[in-house]
Amino acid sequence: MSQPYRLQNYIGGTWQDAVQGAVSEDYNPATGELLALIPDSDQEDTDRAVAAAVAAYDGWRLTPAPKRGEVVARAGMVLARRKQELGRLMTREMGKVLEEALGDVQEGIDMAAYMSGEGRRSFGYTTTSELPDKFAMAVRDPIGVGAVITPWNFPMAIPTWKIFPALVAGNTLVFKPATDTPLLAMELVRALEEAGLPGGVLNLVVGSGSKVGERLISHPQIQFVSFTGSGEIGRRVASVAGEGLKRISLELGGKNAVIVMDDANLDLAVDGIIWSAYGTAGQRCTACSRVIVDKKVHDKLVERLLARVQALTLGDGLDPQVKVGPVINRPARQRIDSYVEIGVKEGARLLAGGKVAELPDLPGGHFYEPTLFDQVTPEMRIAKEEIFGPVLSVIEANGLEDALTKANGVAYGLSASIFSQDVNRVFRAIRDLATGIVYVNAGTTGAEIHLPFGGQKGTGNGHREAGTAAIDFFTEWKAVYVDYSGRLQRAQIDT
Ligand code: NAP
Numbered sequence: 001m002s003q004p005y006r007l008q009n010y011i012g013g014t015w016q017d018a019v020q021g022a023v024s025e026d027y028n029p030a031t032g033e034l035l036a037l038i039p040d041s042d043q044e045d046t047d048r049a050v051a052a053a054v055a056a057y058d059g060w061r062l063t064p065a066p067k068r069g070e071v072v073a074r075a076g077m078v079l080a081r082r083k084q085e086l087g088r089l090m091t092r093e094m095g096k097v098l099e100e101a102l103g104d105v106q107e108g109i110d111m112a113a114y115m116s117g118e119g120r121r122s123f124g125y126t127t128t129s130e131l132p133d134k135f136a137m138a139v140r141d142p143i144g145v146g147a148v149i150t151p152w153n154f155p156m157a158i159p160t161w162k163i164f165p166a167l168v169a170g171n172t173l174v175f176k177p178a179t180d181t182p183l184l185a186m187e188l189v190r191a192l193e194e195a196g197l198p199g200g201v202l203n204l205v206v207g208s209g210s211k212v213g214e215r216l217i218s219h220p221q222i223q224f225v226s227f228t229g230s231g232e233i234g235r236r237v238a239s240v241a242g243e244g245l246k247r248i249s250l251e252l253g254g255k256n257a258v259i260v261m262d263d264a265n266l267d268l269a270v271d272g273i274i275w276s277a278y279g280t281a282g283q284r285c286t287a288c289s290r291v292i293v294d295k296k297v298h299d300k301l302v303e304r305l306l307a308r309v310q311a312l313t314l315g316d317g318l319d320p321q322v323k324v325g326p327v328i329n330r331p332a333r334q335r336i337d338s339y340v341e342i343g344v345k346e347g348a349r350l351l352a353g354g355k356v357a358e359l360p361d362l363p364g365g366h367f368y369e370p371t372l373f374d375q376v377t378p379e380m381r382i383a384k385e386e387i388f389g390p391v392l393s394v395i396e397a398n399g400l401e402d403a404l405t406k407a408n409g410v411a412y413g414l415s416a417s418i419f420s421q422d423v424n425r426v427f428r429a430i431r432d433l434a435t436g437i438v439y440v441n442a443g444t445t446g447a448e449i450h451l452p453f454g455g456q457k458g459t460g461n462g463h464r465e466a467g468t469a470a471i472d473f474f475t476e477w478k479a480v481y482v483d484y485s486g487r488l489q490r491a492q493i494d495t
Pocket of ligand 1: 234237
């Protein structure tokens with residue numbers, strides 16, 4: 001066992017302990033190993049970080065956008081150089097298997113490549129004027145100082161979705177990562193530091209949601225909040241930050257469905273479902289937690305799914321044989337287990353799993369058996385609420401319309417997919433699925449960073465991350481009128 005890291009906050013360009021010196025601990029969820037001692041910051045640390053971001057704002061705002069983009073591009077190169085090492089660290093800190101952890105880092109690298117280019121785009125537009133000798137255009141301004149609050153399940157990718165576009169747009173930031181994954185947050189900040197980011201432009205404060213998070217969302221000098229996490233905390237962010245009239249982007253939970261029609265390639269569907277439902281131990285916002293299958297192929301699909309679920313290997317994600325790692329912590333495992341109990345009580349048929357897994361070689365780990373329920377109905381809680389673990393529910397449908405109604409019959413609207421070879425069915429599903437992301441003949445996960453990412457209904461508040469949509473969130477529009485007539489011309493009056 002190696003020595004635990006000693007993590008610090010990064011404020012105004014210097015690494016420093018929490019002012020009060022309070023410390024908490026960061027554990028490997030597969031082994032129980034103590035990975036790091038981390039600051040347990042409070043309002044004072046948060047206020048210092050906001051002050052540093054305020055002080056750095058003008059300098060960064062006035063740095064030409066292509067230069068801001070170059071810093072992000074260099075940070076992407078640092079991540080690429082350190083990809084293997086960061087992937088391994090991620091598996092140790094949050095548990096996902098190494099292949100997926102490397103994908104998570106790659107997403108950050110891709111985001112740097114894309115967003116650095118926005119430094120030379122960030123397009124506005126010119127347009128006509130209703131008056132003679134008058135020029136009109138719309139340009140983008142940065143917003144100011146913002147807070148970035150992130151979850152633990154994509155500890156590199158999600159922070160980069162927010163931080164890279166926000167920085168390229170000219171904002172300065174305070175970053176509060178999840179307390180379960182601060183090490184990856186530190187590594188991201190170190191990459192930007194190595195890339196030449198000036199002090200104060202990005203500040204890292206490690207500490208709890210109740211202290212650091214609450215202070216950020218209510219701080220009078222924070223002008224926007226980009227938040228990804230649970231619906232419960234998202235509502236809290238919306239109400240507190242909304243009260244302060246801050247701009248708020250919320251990316252929240254999902255209850256994502258895969259629809260399997262009777263004409264589907266069932267082997268492909270099974271591959272897509274297994275990957276989407278049990279990858280990252282079901283802890284992806286886009287994880288498939290419902291399979292809605294046409295009754296004509298129900299039995300065949302369930303039989304194949306069951307065989308595959310039973311063959312999944314649980315263990316430490318650094319072991320290449322392992323397909324499903326631990327869940328993030330003990331309370332999360334407890335929550336998953338209580339949902340399984342609810343499912344059984346509601347009358348769903350438990351086909352596989354359904355128990356905490358005790359692995360003799362990894363007694364300190366938080367493992368849960370990959371779980372499959374059949375005969376689930378849309379009214380059951382396990383069919384409606386986000387479980388965020390390796391638990392999949394199979395729901396039967398009678399044709400496409402019924403499948404679409406069931407897929408849409410939840411409060412969330414992040415991702416959905418349909419397996420079918422029939423182009424008419426596929427296009428109806430694309431039109432009628434009430435989700436921000438639709439996959440055809442693929443599972444519910446696997447977003448690419450140059451397309452908008454986010455959900456409809458209870459998954460968010462209408463903003464999107466990634467692609468050019470991210471620049472829309474992190475900038476203000478400014479309309480500019482240049483009158484070169486030499487006289488007063490009044491719009492709507494002197495036309
Ligand atoms: P969470 O409990 O809501 O926490 C998210 C972040 O909010 C963490 O940094 C947390 O800090 C912080 N926080 C907690 N209380 C706060 C408060 N009162 N004020 C401000 N910040 C506060 O979510 P999670 O368990 O980390 O992540 C899982 C959830 O994220 C799932 O619901 C998943 O679907 C969702 N998610 C959504 C997307 C998407 O793009 N739609 C992507 C990934 C994940 P602490 O760590 O200190 O508690």
